[in-house]
Amino acid sequence: MRVYLDHNATTPLHPEVLAAMLPFLTERFGNPSSLHAWGQEARQALEQARTTVARALGSGDKDSVVFTAGGTESDNLALLGAAAAQETRGRHVIVSAVEHHAVLHAAAHLQRHGFAVTRLPVDGQGLLDPDEVRRAIRPDTILVSLLHGNNETGVLFPIDRVGRICRERGVTFHTDAVQSFGKLPLDVGALQVDLLSLSGHKIHGPKGVGALCIRRGTQMQALIHGGTQERSRRAGTENVAAAVGLARATELALLDQEAAAKRLADLRDRLEHGLMSALRGVLRNGHAIERLPHTTNLAFAGAEAESLILALDLSGVGISSGAACSSGSLEPSHVLAAMGLPRERAESSVRFSLGRGTTPEEIARVLEILPPIVERMRRVNAGRAPAEART
Amino acid sequence: MIPRAEADGTIVVAMSGGVDSAVAAALLARQGLPVVGITLRTWSSLRPADLSQQFDSCCSPGAVEDARSVAQALSIPYYVLNYEAEFDREVIQYFTEAYLHGETPNPCVPCNSRLKFGSLFTRARGWGATRVATGHYARVERDPATGRYRLRRAADPRKDQSYFLYTLTQEQLAAALFPVGHLRKEETRRIAAELGLTVADKPDSQEICFVPRDYRAYLRERVGAAIQPGTIRDTAGAVRGQHPGIAFYTVGQRRGLGIASSQPLYVIDLDPTRNEVVVGDEQELWTRELEAERVNLIAIECLSEPQRVLAKVRYAQAPAPAALIPLPGDRVRLCFDEPQRAAAPGQAAVFYDANDPDLVVGGGTILRQCKMSN
Numbered sequence: 001m002r003v004y005l006d007h008n009a010t011t012p013l014h015p016e017v018l019a020a021m022l023p024f025l026t027e028r029f030g031n032p033s034s035l036h037a038w039g040q041e042a043r044q045a046l047e048q049a050r051t052t053v054a055r056a057l058g059s060g061d062k063d064s065v066v067f068t069a070g071g072t073e074s075d076n077l078a079l080l081g082a083a084a085a086q087e088t089r090g091r092h093v094i095v096s097a098v099e100h101h102a103v104l105h106a107a108a109h110l111q112r113h114g115f116a117v118t119r120l121p122v123d124g125q126g127l128l129d130p131d132e133v134r135r136a137i138r139p140d141t142i143l144v145s146l147l148h149g150n151n152e153t154g155v156l157f158p159i160d161r162v163g164r165i166c167r168e169r170g171v172t173f174h175t176d177a178v179q180s181f182g183k184l185p186l187d188v189g190a191l192q193v194d195l196l197s198l199s200g201h202k203i204h205g206p207k208g209v210g211a212l213c214i215r216r217g218t219q220m221q222a223l224i225h226g227g228t229q230e231r232s233r234r235a236g237t238e239n240v241a242a243a244v245g246l247a248r249a250t251e252l253a254l255l256d257q258e259a260a261a262k263r264l265a266d267l268r269d270r271l272e273h274g275l276m277s278a279l280r281g282v283l284r285n286g287h288a289i290e291r292l293p294h295t296t297n298l299a300f301a302g303a304e305a306e307s308l309i310l311a312l313d314l315s316g317v318g319i320s321s322g323a324a325c326s327s328g329s330l331e332p333s334h335v336l337a338a339m340g341l342p343r344e345r346a347e348s349s350v351r352f353s354l355g356r357g358t359t360p361e362e363i364a365r366v367l368e369i370l371p372p373i374v375e376r377m378r379r380v381n382a383g384r385a386p387a388e389a390r391t
Numbered sequence: 392m393i394p395r396a397e398a399d400g401t402i403v404v405a406m407s408g409g410v411d412s413a414v415a416a417a418l419l420a421r422q423g424l425p426v427v428g429i430t431l432r433t434w435s436s437l438r439p440a441d442l443s444q445q446f447d448s449c450c451s452p453g454a455v456e457d458a459r460s461v462a463q464a465l466s467i468p469y470y471v472l473n474y475e476a477e478f479d480r481e482v483i484q485y486f487t488e489a490y491l492h493g494e495t496p497n498p499c500v501p502c503n504s505r506l507k508f509g510s511l512f513t514r515a516r517g518w519g520a521t522r523v524a525t526g527h528y529a530r531v532e533r534d535p536a537t538g539r540y541r542l543r544r545a546a547d548p549r550k551d552q553s554y555f556l557y558t559l560t561q562e563q564l565a566a567a568l569f570p571v572g573h574l575r576k577e578e579t580r581r582i583a584a585e586l587g588l589t590v591a592d593k594p595d596s597q598e599i600c601f602v603p604r605d606y607r608a609y610l611r612e613r614v615g616a617a618i619q620p621g622t623i624r625d626t627a628g629a630v631r632g633q634h635p636g637i638a639f640y641t642v643g644q645r646r647g648l649g650i651a652s653s654q655p656l657y658v659i660d661l662d663p664t665r666n667e668v669v670v671g672d673e674q675e676l677w678t679r680e681l682e683a684e685r686v687n688l689i690a691i692e693c694l695s696e697p698q699r700v701l702a703k704v705r706y707a708q709a710p711a712p713a714a715l716i717p718l719p720g721d722r723v724r725l726c727f728d729e730p731q732r733a734a735a736p737g738q739a740a741v742f743y744d745a746n747d748p749d750l751v752v753g754g755g756t757i758l759r760q761c762k763m764s765n
């Protein structure tokens with residue numbers, strides 16, 4: 001039995017999503033900008049997809065949705081586009097220290113171009129105090145960008161409270177909801193969010209498509225110039241099949257969202273409790289309640305994350321040590337570091353992220369395989385296991 | 392299904408991206424043994440600018456692609472591990488420190504003993520593996536009489552790499568596999584070609600894998616601030632000129648001294664305490680005796696009395712007859728029958744059995760010599 005528990009990295013395409021996409025990769029191939037029947041057919045599908053995604057975010061304004069090539073592009077468009085449009089008002093941007101690199105590195109890019117960037121701290125459980133945002137806002141602050149659900153720990157930020165603060169102060173507020181979209185109810189109106197990033201492949205949609213939801217009236221500039229597609233906010237012929245796929249994946253995610261969240265949280269808790277009772281020295285990184293239902297980040301004292309991931313892979317279990325893009329980097333997770341965890345603990349931490357296909361049998365399998373692997377690593381690392389003699 | 396990692400005797404193959412380790416992996420996989428391919432990533436992934444300066448050596452980005460395609464062709468699991476920090480600490484720092492102290496380093500030696508058969512071996516045991524295989528040309532066997540693991544020269548004398556493996560302990564040798572050690576290089580290439588491996592015709596690596604051009608430019612870049620100019624003296628004590636730093640010299644070197652002299656001058660010694668280069672004529676390079684420290688014995692457990700050996704003081708040299716004499720601690724003295732040229736401090740002296748010239752008795756690091764008259 002192979003067990004995939006890395007759904008925060010990516011998810012398999014849902015068969016119904018593929019079925020919805022296929023016609024637009026074959027006979028319905030038109031360019032939505034064309035006047036003829038082929039184009040009109042594609043246009044209709046694209047706008048239908050836009051409506052679906054907008055509605056999933058509680059927005060009746062379908063034109064608030066700009067399709068992009070994924071979460072990273074959405075984040076870049078949000079930060080760089082808002083900063084470019086509003087830099088005459090001010091050049092100060094607020095992010096948190098635990099953002100995805102798409103936001104952190106876009107913010108660093110702004111900093112290199114003369115913007116001031118405040119990186120808000122989090123506490124030991126990964127939580128952010130909304131009053132920190134209130135205190136950090138200056139007269140020249142134009143943008144606040146905060147993760148909704150953390151990709152490494154699953155910890156949730158109080159987006160609603162930050163939204164209210166930003167709205168009061170007239171500051172544009174962006175949230176990266178790539179990990180929470182489809183898993184938790186999201187309403188951009190109620191949350192008072194101006195910009196929201198989401199991605200297709202985290203919810204069983206295709207890779208290479210995402211969206212940025214832009215509240216009407218938010219001052220933005222395009223990053224990609226060319227035709228007038230996406231209301232001139234993102235030039236280039238639209239990826240119709242991918243947008244249709246994203247929309248179908250969104251519909252499927254919302255179908256039984258509440259039940260799925262409860263089921264995943266139950267499985268995750270079973271995994272956590274099982275590991276903690278089978279092994280000493282297992283610590284959860286991140287708050288126990290304020291988090292996404294499908295993610296847990298655990299430290300296994302005396303084991304090394306890279307080795308643990310490799311050993312589990314050899315046993316048919318796929319997990320990771322945080323963001324896929326930072327795996328293999330020299331520095332341990334910036335998220336765990338910002339939480340003030342000692343380097344040693346961060347280096348022995350791995351992430352399990354469950355998905356819709358995860359079964360109780362799979363969790364049981366991990367509970368069977370993982371503890372002996374960790375025990376063996378601890379023995380070897382403690383130098384108590386002599387090399388097995390050559391026979 | 393039996394999980395692969397739990398299966399008895401999983402073998403980790405350190406794959407550099409070259410033909411030798413590719414064939415090592417192939418030979419093991421062909422026997423149906425559970426094999427996992429590993430490449431130690433020794434360079435930074437975070438500085439894309441560096442890529443323009445990368446060259447296609449062992450464990451470089453291009454080499455990873457080669458190793459990955461071989462692993463794919465063999466249908467074995469393959470992983471790239473981040474060894475940037477460890478490689479820097481265990482190999483590069485050793486390399487630069489040695490030159491700064493007027494010694495000539497052998498970076499392949501710590502890379503083998505501290506990385507491949509050191510921390511990789513430790514980690515591999517954590518994954519449930521019991522063996523580490525490499526593409527080295529050397530052979531390992533167990534002495535039926537004593538139970539000791541022994542290291543032998545490769546079947547192909549031109550490719551023999553036992554010199555770089557003399558520091559391996561009994562525990563490491565017990566786990567070591569050198570599947571191409573019995574092959575001649577042409578056979579290795581032929582097997583690679585037969586298996587359709589893309590690396591079959593890849594040229595042999597020659598240089599130190601992390602030094603792109605000449606090592607002096609590398610040292611200047613890495614530790615330039617620690618390199619100070621100083622005086623060149625001859626063996627009689629007379630000042631003969633100035634040097635830009637002893638790190639740029641190696642014992643036996645003739646070129647680059649910049650001294651006008653009727654007779655050719657050679658670097659005889661490098662004195663780190665006085666930061667001086669000592670030069671002399673060719674004859675002064677020859678020594679009959681030397682001392683080595685940090686000795687590791689392989690074929691025998693301890694050296695209690697002098698023993699006849701064949702010893703060499705650099706890789707590209709035929710072993711020469713000598714007496715191996717125990718000294719206190721982990722040191723030995725080598726007394727060669729005939730004087731040897733340019734035994735450089737920091738290089739390895741490796742001893743082979745006089746009666747069984749393929750058998751590695753042990754080896755050590757050459758100490759700075761008191762110059763003996765011949």
